[in-house]
Amino acid sequence: MASDTLTGSPRTDAEISGLDALDIAGREKAPSRLRRGWSALWPKLAALALAVGAWQVVVWTGWKDPWALPGPAVVFADLGHYLVSPALWDGLATTARRAAIGFAAAVAVGLLLGLGVARVKVLRAALGSMITALQTMPSIAWFPLAILLFQLSEQAIFFVVVLGAAPSVANGVIHGVDYVPPLLVRAGRNLGARGPHLYRYVIAPAALPAIVAGLKQGWAFAWRSLMAGELLVVIATRTSIGAQLTYARELSEAPRLLAIMIVILVVGLLVDAAFGAADKAIRRRWGVLDQAGA
């Protein structure tokens, strides 16, 4: 073995660093944050302005009476009052608590179910397609059964929220685990990751993007199910956002009704944006965001 002559010569070192520098030149790019933020923001603002404008135009045409369809100015004025009233924040607290508990339960059920189906062949054969079938069931169709089982109670709402969201979470996990590149699994095993370590070091992180996508979709289902539940299952002592929406309709308070709808929309959007940010952060770390743009 010629172990004496082979230590790296300075010539090779220079060649290597030169080649590296050439190879990765021009891969860095840093457009200013502010600029990127603005170019993402202005189309959204413009679309919002257009929507409000269209709404105002419809009101001006006198298509519906103002007590049924108030104009933006009236609604935003009411929204201003609503935002500083305890009714909103109490209702939001009740609704947010239900959303958090329901979604957390759905995530727990979905993760366990997804892992089970992804790992155990019999479970996959038995439940794989059923999970997808469950996803296609409109959540509001569960309520009659939920009310029979749990009466007009929070349990009825949780029941439907979990049924609505868990299949999406489970599907995310199944999809994520199924599509872990086999090469990474082989590499992980060769590096000494077996059993639970393989899950911790390779499968879980590799499946994470799909799991986050499942969580995001699960949240959308949970939020819809929750709103449907709060409209149907009105518990007099707990004036949730959904209950307030029902009251606003019963009392024909159109501006309040629309203000509540705006709140529901914004809450849904904010949570969705949080999931979107998590998803984007993951994709940036993985280096799959480069071509996707903003």
Place this chain on the structure above:
Amino acid sequence: MTPTTTTPRGVTGSVALRGVTKVYGQGGNAVLALDRVSLDVTPGEFVCLVGASGCGKSTLLNLVAGLDRASGGAIELGDGVNPGLMFQEPALFPWLTVEANVEVPLKLRGLPRAERRARVAELLRTVHLADFGRRRPHQLSGGMRQRVALARTLALDTPVLLMDEPFGALDAMTRDILHDELERIWSERGLTVLFVTHNVREAARLADRIILLSSRPGRIIWSTRVDVPRPRRIDSPEIATIAAEVTDRLRTEVGRHGQ
């Protein structure tokens, strides 16, 4: 963990295959991938396995790595030797930085944090990537990624390195430089290397011994020693002469499947 067919009683760094056979599938669909392959690799030897498609080169490495079980025969490695395996793709974990990738085998072996840091730094210096520890794999070129993969495999502290066409996807210049690097690291660390390639020149450039495998099923049909002094150049006349001979034999073997 090693397959049941492995009897770990060889010398550390040695690899011995005794009539290793691998059959995929069952009954009428059974395909014989490897047919009674016997091979003795001495510690510190650099062996290149050359063959056309379907010669079971990758299957062979998987068996030695313990990622798959042989259908027959035995594989003998030194006591407690867990060979490191490298692929054509770097197979780096995209969610980890370069440093963290190299750290994975150290973590799995339960090394303390301070020791891990020192080892990672040393390994990255070895592959000339000391300044790139905080990068992510996607920010590096193909050749750099393959060097990270080499550092990660070296972190296993194993005397046996199995390489499955590791430079097949790289451009010629990068590949030449990586040949120099691999040769240097191999000789510094006294590694035993089992290197699979279909690039005959690459085999002649790197190997102490070239082994030619037939296709469908994979059998050892010929082997030769490469007694060209190191360091070598891939474009030297001695290497070209050896490569030409291996190529002729490989073509004869491929032609056998043409009828």
